[in-house]
Amino acid sequence: MSEKTTIYDIAKALNITAATVSRALNNNPKISAATKKLVMETAAKMNYKQNRLALALKSGKSNNVGVIVPYIDRNFFSAIIRGIEEELYPLGYHVIICQTHEQESTEIDNINALLNAQVDGILMSVSKLTTQTDHFEYVLEKNVPLVFFDRKKDLKGVSTVTIDDFEGGYRATKHLIDQGCKRIAHLSGDWSLEIYKNRYEGYKKALTDHGIALKKEYVIKTKSDIRAGQKASEKLLMLPEPPDAIFSSSDYVALGAIQQLKKHGIKIPTEFCVVGFSNEPFTKFLELSMTTVDQSPVEMGKMAAKVFLEQVKDSNVKIEKKVVLSPTLKIRMSSVK
Amino acid sequence: MSEKTTIYDIAKALNITAATVSRALNNNPKISAATKKLVMETAAKMNYKQNRLALALKSGKSNNVGVIVPYIDRNFFSAIIRGIEEELYPLGYHVIICQTHEQESTEIDNINALLNAQVDGILMSVSKLTTQTDHFEYVLEKNVPLVFFDRKKDLKGVSTVTIDDFEGGYRATKHLIDQGCKRIAHLSGDWSLEIYKNRYEGYKKALTDHGIALKKEYVIKTKSDIRAGQKASEKLLMLPEPPDAIFSSSDYVALGAIQQLKKHGIKIPTEFCVVGFSNEPFTKFLELSMTTVDQSPVEMGKMAAKVFLEQVKDSNVKIEKKVVLSPTLKIRMSSVK
């Protein structure tokens, strides 16, 4: 029972054609007001619901967009997805989620699956381990809009939405300088990812702008977890002239550093200041709340969605938009003397 | 250029029928090995990709499942989605995300949208503000499998995956008793949500099992945020006989309580113990790490996916499965004297 009703069912009930029903439902001016009313009422009575699959097949538009992220349960990414969803849902789009687990092969797999599903666009953050770009170019060949957010690869025809990591690094570092810190270290990530490279560049620029020489031994590349932060800061403390502040490209690393500093009995923020990056939720809840750079992920998601929408609107024109959002420094206890 | 190639294109290229191509690609035994090989090769050469929309329309199965949660960027929910995605993706399913923002009207809207999109099932957590159940029954009428996780409504024919909130409440409370706490308060939520009611029941049972009388003034219902935790604990401290421990149904509320206790100079855990619920990521990172009840959301998601799969396997049989997962008490510093 309660089989789905189609326009054919309505047509049969009214002894008219499915074509007429379709036109009536779509408010086609060629249909008389009387028929329209009749069809509408019958449709409501029979509880008709449009089959979006049939529409999609006919029109070639699925009204689905694919979103690919490394892990969906990382707050930064889930917040971006939230932004995308909230922007696109009112327009009738649905968001299909895929995770790469940072694997390039999974990323390729995801892209193919989404293309098979006939998505109208793909919004994604590139996996850390991705080196090739063939799969991205393949998307473009198929004329499917592609938008990178946060982590990108430079490709012709791909729009990107990122935050100004350079600016973020600069502000964080300048803030530490303003606090009177003289020996500012930097914990970075793998420079094959632009975001880490750019944060470092911002750090460097802030130092030189304020007449502070960059010390090579103050810059350490680490993984993005607490353990790495502990180890790296231990290394810094063992230097003949240990630093008096850390700007970390990761909140987790910064947290590890704070833990290690406390182990050494170092007082934060009076003796040592720490600034993280990402504004992970936990940074705010720490007893010693952490200063960090906010990337406004929800806004980033919304912006990525908007860029996608522009792209589908002028599908004939090839747009390559590069949106750069400004980061915000959230000044909290870990850096205010 | 690079228009999508269909089986018709392959057929034309080989001077055979689309039917033959389809069969060859599906490894139909009625097709000769020679033709199969030829078709396969040509398909690869022409970069053929199956159009899942066409398949979906024909078969009536979209291979998409809808997932509805209040907010996707709440760790508990995003972790569940992660579990669902990881379980279903290998089987060719895609996950479509919707958020309700805890609004019943949005929930109804989401369900209709997902049904229109012909999803093969809906996995969801019921919104806090939902009172009706018509929209759920409507899903069942359409013979679309419906699975509730965590927050549920009792409905015939709906499978549910929850954690044993009673058990969680019991264990948390018993742990506090074991620590020597004598006056254990409980911060709860709105009892129209079973989860809060059940956690309370577990709390109550643990008390009576250990010969402790339940004091009405020790049980307060609050919202689920830090502020509410601060206010509620303030109220508790003003009692003529203030408690010496709090079991909170929410990690955020527990955090607020801890902050308030500290303000009063109360030493945790020596003078006062606190246990939260949910194992939000931040609880582990606090300097005074928080004891809390873990709900293993990724596992819950995987289990919800499995239940859904069983349901589609025996679509003729009406299964109503009630899976109850065991919570785990994560004992940390906030409660160990």
Place this chain on the structure above:
DNA sequence: AGTTTTTTTGTAATCGATTGCACGAAACTA
């Protein structure tokens, strides 16, 4: 060689909605 059986491929309908074209009827013009 002629007939039956088996193997392989083709024909055409189907899923549900949309849409260009054509047709019949009413309305208007001259």
Place this chain on the structure above:
DNA sequence: TAGTTTCGTGCAATCGATTACAAAAAAACT
């Protein structure tokens, strides 16, 4: 009244893949 518009519907093709059924080709048999 005959001819032209206008209006409202119906017919039939289309999107891409699948699949009963039919037909043709090849193989096996007497």
